[in-house]
Amino acid sequence: MAEHLSAAGNRAWRALALTSHLLDAELERQTQHDAGMPHIYYVLLVALYEAPARRMRAGALADAGRISPSRLSHAVRSMAASGWVARERAAADGRGQEVVLTAAGIDLVRRLAPLQLAAVRAPLLEGMTEADLLRLAGLLEPLVARLESPAGAGLG
Numbered sequence: 286m287a288e289h290l291s292a293a294g295n296r297a298w299r300a301l302a303l304t305s306h307l308l309d310a311e312l313e314r315q316t317q318h319d320a321g322m323p324h325i326y327y328v329l330l331v332a333l334y335e336a337p338a339r340r341m342r343a344g345a346l347a348d349a350g351r352i353s354p355s356r357l358s359h360a361v362r363s364m365a366a367s368g369w370v371a372r373e374r375a376a377a378d379g380r381g382q383e384v385v386l387t388a389a390g391i392d393l394v395r396r397l398a399p400l401q402l403a404a405v406r407a408p409l410l411e412g413m414t415e416a417d418l419l420r421l422a423g424l425l426e427p428l429v430a431r432l433e434s435p436a437g438a439g440l441g
Contacts, residue, residue, distance in 0.1 A: 308409060315404040320397055325350055326364055327397055329357075333370065333386040334394045340385040342375060369393055 290298060290339040309324075316324040332338055332349035341349070347357040361384055364370045369390035386394075410418065 304409075308405075309406055312401070315400065315417070316397070319400045320393065322363075322367075322429055323360075325352060325356075326360055326369075327394075327401065329360060329384075330369060330386065330390055330394050331398075333384060334391065336386075338376075339391070340373070340376070340383045343372075343382045343384055346384050377440070 313324045315328050315372065316322060322371065329346060332346060333341055341392070343357060343361070345353050346361075350360075352360070357367070361370060361372065365372060367389075369387055371385045371387055373383050373385050375383050409410045
C-alpha cells in the first residue's frame, strides 16, 4: 500500500522543493553574471578561503561542496586554469593532493562575497524578523543533519 503525504506534508514538501530550486537558480544566475563561473566554484572557493592555510585535501573539498570526486576534479582543473587555485602535494604527509587558494582566488572571494550575500538576502531573508530566521534555521538544521547522516543519506 502506497503512503501519501498529508495535505500539510505535501504543502511543506512543495514549498521546500520550490524554494530550493528557485534559490539555486538565482545563485547560479548571479554567480555567472558576477564572475562568469558556476555557483559550485564559488562554494568551493569559499570552503578553501575558510580552511586553515586556505588549503584542503581534495576529498575534503569534494565533501565540503557535496560533489563527487570526478566533478571536483573537473572544477579544480577549470579553477586552476583561471588562476584561482593550485594543486599541491599534501603538506602534512606528502601523499594525496591538496587544493590551495591562490592570491587571485582570495581576491575573487572577497569581491564576490558581498554580491552573493545580496543575492541571498533579497529573495530569501528580506522581510523576515530575527525570530522568523531563528525558526527557519531551527526547522532546517535538523533536516540537514538527517540528510547528511549515513542512515538518512539521500532521499531514496
